[in-house]
Amino acid sequence: MLNQNYEPLMVCNARRALVMLLGERAEVVEPSDGQVRSVRSAVRLPSVVRIMRYIRRPRHEVRLTKQNVLRRDRHTCQYCGAANVPMTTDHIVPRSQGGEDSWDNLVCACTACNNAKGDRSLAQARMRLRRNPRRPHYVTFLQYSIRHPDNRWRPYLFLESA
Ligand SMILES: [Zn+2]
Structure with a gap:
C-alpha cells in the first residue's frame, strides 16, 4: 500500500486492499x-x-x-x-551496566555468541560488531521485512528489479 504521494506505507493483505x-x-496502481x-x-x-488521502507519519515509527x-x-x-540458526537479541552494553533497550543497543545475535558475550561489554568480551546498529528508517525497514518482494512492488520500494 502506497501513500498518496507514492511512498510505500505497508504490506497489507488483498482483502484489506479490496475493502x-x-x-x-x-x-489500483498495479494489478495482480x-x-x-x-x-x-x-x-x-x-x-x-x-491511498487517496495522504497519511502523515512520524519519520521514525x-x-x-x-x-x-x-x-x-x-x-x-x-x-x-x-x-x-536460532537467534536472540543481545544488549551491546549489558543491562547490568546500564545498557538500555534501544535500536543502537540491541542487535541480533546467535545463541552461541549471546552466551559467549554474557554480561560483559564488547571490550570486556573482546567481541566486535559487524556493523553499528541504527534505528531503521521505515522504508529501509520495509525493504528488510519483505523477504521476496513481488517484482511489481520493487520500483515502489526503491529496489532494483530482480
Ligand atoms: Zn554468532
Missing part, C-alpha cells in the same frame, strides 16, 4: 494476476494500491521489538555472521 478500493479510499470470484462476477486483485531487531539485522548474527 479500501470498494470504499474509494484507494486506487489473481482474482476473487463471487457468484456473479470476478474481481481482479490489486498488487499495489495507493518502526516499533522497537525483538522481532523487528531481528528483521533489521536480517536474522544474521551481528557478531559472527551466522544465519539460519
Whole structure:
C-alpha cells in the first residue's frame, strides 16, 4: 500500500486492499494476476494500491521489538555472521551496566555468541560488531521485512528489479 504521494506505507493483505478500493479510499496502481470470484462476477486483485488521502507519519515509527531487531539485522548474527540458526537479541552494553533497550543497543545475535558475550561489554568480551546498529528508517525497514518482494512492488520500494 502506497501513500498518496507514492511512498510505500505497508504490506497489507488483498482483502484489506479490496475493502479500501470498494470504499474509494484507494486506487489500483498495479494489478495482480489473481482474482476473487463471487457468484456473479470476478474481481481482479490489486498488487499495489495507493491511498487517496495522504497519511502523515512520524519519520521514525518502526516499533522497537525483538522481532523487528531481528528483521533489521536480517536474522544474521551481528557478531559472527551466522544465519539460519536460532537467534536472540543481545544488549551491546549489558543491562547490568546500564545498557538500555534501544535500536543502537540491541542487535541480533546467535545463541552461541549471546552466551559467549554474557554480561560483559564488547571490550570486556573482546567481541566486535559487524556493523553499528541504527534505528531503521521505515522504508529501509520495509525493504528488510519483505523477504521476496513481488517484482511489481520493487520500483515502489526503491529496489532494483530482480
Ligand atoms: Zn554468532
